[in-house]
Amino acid sequence: MTDIRSIGTKTKFCSVIGNPVSHSLSPAIHNAGYAALGLDFVYVANRVEDVKSTLAGMRALENFRGMSITIPHKIEAIQYVDSISDVDLAIGSINSVVNENGKLEGFNTDGPGALKALEDAGVDLNQKSVLMIGAGGASRAIAFTLAWHPGIKDVTLLDIDQNMLDALGNDLKARSRATIYTRTMNDETLAAAMQTADIIVHCTPVGMHPKENASLIAQELFRKGQVVFDIVYTPLETKLLKDAKSCGLKTVSGVEMFIHQAALQFERFTGQKAPVQTLRDVVMEHLTK
């Protein structure tokens, strides 16, 4: 279905909620996917302040099938869903809700989206040491996903904020079987961590517009064979990724995580394999214009 005149009483709808949502790409991404597959779905956006009433309304509206949740509601939303997986409960935030006949299932595709981005890039995770730089919300989702992955050898967390570092470190130690190291970030701990890291995941805003010329990792710290994944995707290629690439390292852009977290939502909402290239085309069209 592409024409709104084909919408009928069985058409399902989905929405992103957040505050603000005016720059969200989700309607463009998901509707392009529905159109590509001819699905009887439409996707809208809603600025929301009252998360509790929003989820109560979703539960009551039979055709309100899926919800993408963005800032600042990812943590609060957990308390209003009817079920959530152990790993998402440990992460403590969700970016998605699916309405299964009036039962709301919360889940987080940020971590799995990051994992998919790494796998799609051909990164082997088996017996690898991961270095996470930054211990905020996005790092939390990715760190838990990687820590629960059977292949990962260990995860090292670096952050300058000791409280956030300890919080995520302690949660990971308590709620995963992985070996977890935490280090207060400074030049020495970063250099030391770079000596053993196989996969570096950058989860701070450094390098994002308008600070495109900054990177936390000096080029001389890179070692052959490392993989560098930057969750920042504005610009599409950050200074960190440019530097890593010029040292011959494999790089993974945050835009792939963004595309895959949306694709995973799409698949759970529709029950269909996501047309990933269609979703990617929409994202790229918006990010490069």
Add this chain to the structure above:
Amino acid sequence: MTDIRSIGTKTKFCSVIGNPVSHSLSPAIHNAGYAALGLDFVYVANRVEDVKSTLAGMRALENFRGMSITIPHKIEAIQYVDSISDVDLAIGSINSVVNENGKLEGFNTDGPGALKALEDAGVDLNQKSVLMIGAGGASRAIAFTLAWHPGIKDVTLLDIDQNMLDALGNDLKARSRATIYTRTMNDETLAAAMQTADIIVHCTPVGMHPKENASLIAQELFRKGQVVFDIVYTPLETKLLKDAKSCGLKTVSGVEMFIHQAALQFERFTGQKAPVQTLRDVVMEHLTK
């Protein structure tokens, strides 16, 4: 906008709610209107049991602009809106809610839709006596709208159910300035009422599929100059209307009321003049196929 790929973060959406809603024409009607005018709206349908949560959700979802309410929720919904006009409060049911920046305004377009159908057919209401046959929910909305109309001389209600008749009659007497008569319906009271009626409004299910061959008004009761309005529209021309037409009377089909109640919702939801002929085409296409 006609293509779902044009849906963005500013797109407003509307929904019909009811139980069931699987046969609702509202999505087809409203989306055809949006497409005809190029409006940034989409319209979906939702089977709903929990009306309270549905309206709470609507209040919380910034782009959830309009709601059409159908059976069985028209009465219950009143208690969850933030404002309602005096006449709609008197009617005691609403078929529409519009979300004005988080304030929900309830209203009923059934009565105004009936009035518009009469006016569009060129019926002069000034100093006219109205005979309402049936005192149920639809009759209630139309009777109040006509009783509040400054031109109407008097309204006579007939029903076989004394309790419903008294309830509507007493409410009309208490909450309108019109002259109201109530009569328990039988052959004599009907014949007498037909002697003085200028406009007859039929509000019972008689004549509706599968009882197409029935009519409450014997042909010999018709008098020259009378107008006969039947709210039944399946079939499009009921036996009542066929009989009235064959006696040379002006007739108004319930389908025009149905179209105009939708058009009035459309105008309140979108702020645009409804493309009535487009809406009519959709209704006719569905009712004649």
